[in-house]
Amino acid sequence: MTDNLDWLEVLIRRDPARRGLAGHEPSPLCAGHLEAAARNLASGARAVGIVTGFAVPLDDGPVAETDGPPGAVLLADILTQLGARVWLITDDPCSGALEAGRTFCGLDDVPVVSCPVAPEAAEPFLQRLWTDQWQDGLSHLIAIERIGPSHTPTSLTAQPRSGPPPLEEFERLVPPENRDRHHTMRGEIMDASTAPLHRLFEEADRRSDMRTVGICDGGNELGMGTLLWEDVTSRLPEPIGPRIVCRTRTDWTIIGGTSNWGGFALAAATAMQAGRVDLLRDWTVARMSDLLEDLVAHGPAVDGCTRRHEATVDGLPFETFIQLWIEILHRAGGET
Incomplete structure (x- = not known):
């Protein structure tokens, strides 16, 4: 299918939390990246790593939020049915949610890779992934709602721009203690419960035969x-x-009102580009609801905004959150 997918990008750019990134004013960020990424996946996805899981800090320890894992398992399901080998990648605080999602979707051939958080254990673990599981390399690496390290003066200077880097402004606005750190949207530093999975993307950036996608909603x-x-x-x-702005780049960056919406859109767009719209029909509204309930119950998972164990996403009730998927299914000819 070669239909223009601008309509799909417009759908996901609703900004219910008014964070400012997903909207169209003054101009949409990364316009066209969704369609470009979907075309590349549809034509060349062979071995795909999907990185997700954001650990929400709770009094009794961090657990995964409900934004990210649903989009990841839906995308894994579609890519698997299109013939790709897929890995779901997260860290120890979020592994329960990915395992629950994988089991719910019957993705028996999709392993969940859980990286330890401690850097001294994480670095050799990630190195072994390339040598033990990905000997033939990955064709694609995709991140959905996965926080990464913030900028430093070095990373700011390294970004290609037409003029000089705004170092003075950066020094004024970003205190040293907030540089090279993983942050929540509230500015909380989450290094102690976040594995350095950005290292995978740094390695991918050095490999000319790999393509990367980042799906984001907050910066x-x-x-x-x-x-x-x-x-x-x-x-x-x-x-x-x-x-809090993350410094890790990808070949294509998809920005939506929630990251799940970006994951849903990429899955739908890839299926459409492959001429397999029929793969979307199993993902009814009822199944989406059951998946979210299952993640909350068995992950466990919580809403990242309310921090409650409830089947909502970024503070949106399910009935509001799922409207975007209903519109995608109607437009693509699927069943709701």
């Missing part, structure tokens, strides 16, 4: 380094916004 996720720090910062509120 602190893997993939935001595709955009200039100052362009992202201009859309985020101070003082927290400038501090």
Whole structure:
């Protein structure tokens, strides 16, 4: 299928949380990246790693949020049926949610790779992935709602731009303690419960035969380094916004009102580009609801905004959250 997919990008750019990134004003960020990524996946996905899982800090320890895993398992299901080998990749605090999602979807051939958080254990673990599981390499690496490290003066200077880097502004807005850190949207530093999975994307960046995708909604996720720090910062509120912007780049960055919406859209677009719209028909609204309920119950998982164990996403009730998927299915000719 070669139909223009601008309509799909417009759908996911609703901005219910008013974070400022997904909207169209003054101009949409990363316009066309969704369609380009879907075309590349449909034509060349062979071995795909999908990285997701954001650990929400709770009093009794961090657990995964409900934004990310649903989009990841839907995308894994579609790519698997299109013939790709898929790995779901996360870290120890979020592994339960990915295992629950994999089991719910019957993805028996899709392993969940859980990286330890401690850097001294994480680094050799990630190195072994390339040598033990990915000997033939990956064709694609995709991040969905996965926070990454913030900018430093070095990363800011390294970004290609037509003029000089805004180092003075950066030094003023980003205190040293907020540089090279993983942040929540509230500015909380999450290094102690976040494995350095951005290292996978740094390695992919050195490999000419790999393509990467970042799916984001807030500015602190893997993939935001595709955009200039100052362009992202201009859309985020101070003082927290400038501090949290992730420096990790991807070939294509998809921005939506929630990251799940971006994952859903990429899955649908890839199926459409492959001429396999029929693969979407099993993903009814009822199945989506059951998946979210299952993640909350068995992950466990929580809403990242409310921090409650409830089947909502970014504070949106399910009935509101799922409207985008209903519109995608109607437009693509699927069943709801």
